[in-house]
Amino acid sequence: MDENKQKRLKAAGWKVGSASEFLGLTPEEAEYVELKLALGSYLRDVRLNRRWTQAQLAERLGSSQSRVAKMESADSSVSLDLLVKALLAAGASTKDVGRVIAAV
Amino acid sequence: MDENKQKRLKAAGWKVGSASEFLGLTPEEAEYVELKLALGSYLRDVRLNRRWTQAQLAERLGSSQSRVAKMESADSSVSLDLLVKALLAAGASTKDVGRVIAAV
DNA sequence: CTATTGTATGTCGCATCTGACATATTGCCA
DNA sequence: TGGCAATATGTCAGATGCGACATACAATAG
Known part of the structure; x- marks a missing residue:
């Protein structure tokens, strides 16, 4: 299985390998998960830069x-x-946050 | 009192006229409130357009x-x-949402 | 005026999210 | 190898957010 797919399902709160593996994720839900993943990894970037x-x-x-x-x-x-x-709170601006979200 | 200021304090969960009127709102908290206000009014726009x-x-x-x-x-x-x-769910894209946030 | 339609406000019980803590895992250096 | 710092994972009780409902307010038509 694709590694990114695993990360996404995990983030969505699903067990990798569960029966609902490819079920029940509407496009909007998927976008929402992508959004959180993008912000999470951006938070890591900000932290590491500091x-x-x-x-x-x-x-x-x-x-x-x-x-x-x-x-x-x-x-x-x-x-x-x-x-x-x-x-x-970590010092990112709304402009930064918006850019990250728009890029999803 | 400025009308916008009232809206913002109200959104922050404060009573207009309370003692903490101008207290305790750090810049980040203020940004967070502005962000919610912007998204809320954008949601209204999307709804009315539809x-x-x-x-x-x-x-x-x-x-x-x-x-x-x-x-x-x-x-x-x-x-x-x-x-x-x-x-x-109302049909906005992440790009739209990101733009609104970046413009705060 | 008084319906009717749309919006706003307040409250409640249940669900989800939170910080905190314990513990496991990873990575790196001596 | 062992030891230590950083990160990850699991759990819990208390805090916050949720849909739902009741009801108040606003605007417009008849």
Whole structure:
């Protein structure tokens, strides 16, 4: 199986190999997942450019290392709200965020 | 008081006239509120262009008229997740959404 | 005026998301 | 190899968001 496909299904909260592997993902749902993945990996970029660890970023956000890890991987337990708030708090601008989203 | 300021504070979940009127809104929080307001009013634009009522849009979203009203006014009980999902379901593209966000 | 249609506001029970914590895994250096 | 720092994964109780409903307000037609 394609590695990207695995990441996407995982982000959507599905088990790779489950029966609903290719089912039930409407185009809008798929776009939503792509969007979260893009923002998550952009958050990682921002963090790495600042040379912060996940724990350091977490402290600035008032969150925890484990949640930052989940944000970056666009875990299904992470909301767009949290991702966007984290990006803004990490120093990204709305312009940056918008560009990332528009590029999905 | 400036009308826009009122809308923004209201969206942030504050009572206009409360003691914390000009307090506690960090730049990132303000940006986040602006973002929701922009998406909410864009959702209204999309809906009106399609000549739908809030109730009709709600039906397509599997939601309720009252929640659509809250989305459009960027009520504090509405998440970015819901706004973005609603926009995508209403036919907006990620490119559109990204542009709106970048323009905040 | 008074229906009717559309929109706004307030509340509630249930569902999902949150930070925190424990623990597993990875990567790197001596 | 062992040890340490960084990251990933799983779980939980409390916080927040959700659709639904009731009801209030606004605008327009008859």
